[in-house]
Amino acid sequence: MxxxxxxxxxxxxxxxxxxxxxxxxxxxxxxxxxxxxxxxxxxxxxxxxxxxxxxxxxxxxxxxxxxxxxxxxxxxDVAVQNQCLVLKLLHRLHHPANSAWAQWAREEVDLSILKGKNAVGPHWEALRSLLPLYQSITFVDVGDGRATDFWNDCWTGKVPLPACFSNLFSHAKVKEIQLLLERNEKKKKFSFKKW
Structure with missing residues (x-):
């Protein structure tokens, strides 16, 4: 034929x-x-x-x-398609409604930096390598802050904090920090958790 x-x-x-x-x-x-x-x-x-x-x-x-x-x-373009499909997997991790894997991973892995005792191997390294791109094209609803990376997520506007406060970021001793929001009936209290 x-x-x-x-x-x-x-x-x-x-x-x-x-x-x-x-x-x-x-x-x-x-x-x-x-x-x-x-x-x-x-x-x-x-x-x-x-x-x-x-x-x-x-x-x-x-x-x-x-x-x-x-x-x-x-x-x-296979390279672009591959990157988009893995970004979709990252998105599923951050929005786990119908994914048993994502629900399990959220309990085992720190989502803001994709590290944890079970986040080892080339699969997790690939996800971590795309995390900065994912963070740059998405915005974060802080919620309780457990999945919010203080420095790298866009939670205050259209860009992450280092883009606005580069001098401050250059002096930060801890670059990987989680934003926690403790809700109280009378006031909101922000606290930070080191990885």
Missing amino acids: FLNPKGRQVLVNSVVDSAISYLMAAILLPAETIESLDQKRRTFIWSGKGRTNGARCLVAWNQVCMPKEKGGLGVK
């Missing part, structure tokens, strides 16, 4: 990308793995065979991975 490049592109988008999505939702793939996947997808789209060379590739790969609305071919 013969497929033209457009038909092979449809197969890449619907079959190949779907097959790796489950894995990418759990871990950050190493750069070498992403490069290998891109090479196999590129080869399949342009030649349909096991190998191809640059002369057969009609469009640069970064252009292929752009959305159709921006002149690309709409093939997903």
Whole structure:
């Protein structure tokens, strides 16, 4: 059976990308793995065979991975998709309504820095590596403050405190500190807990 490049592109988008999505939702793939996947997808789209060379590739790969609305071919950028799926996992940790794993993790792990006795291994390292990005694109409802990182979460406005008070942050002895809010009928009291 013969497929033209457009038909092979449809197969890449619907079959190949779907097959790796489950894995990418759990871990950050190493750069070498992403490069290998891109090479196999590129080869399949342009030649349909096991190998191809640059002369057969009609469009640069970064252009292929752009959305159709921006002149690309709409093939997903695996690195971006992987990062987004792991960010979704981080979001699930912070909003655990329907996730048994997230509910368990909230009891075992300090959410504001993703550290704890059970937060070991490459999976947690990947989540920790994306935490600054997650904190920069989300805002925090302080609640009781147990999941609020005083310095790095955006809980006072649109940016974290070090962006507004860089001199103060540079003098802080403790950079990883949790904001706790103790509610009392008559007054609110803020306190801080060192990790």
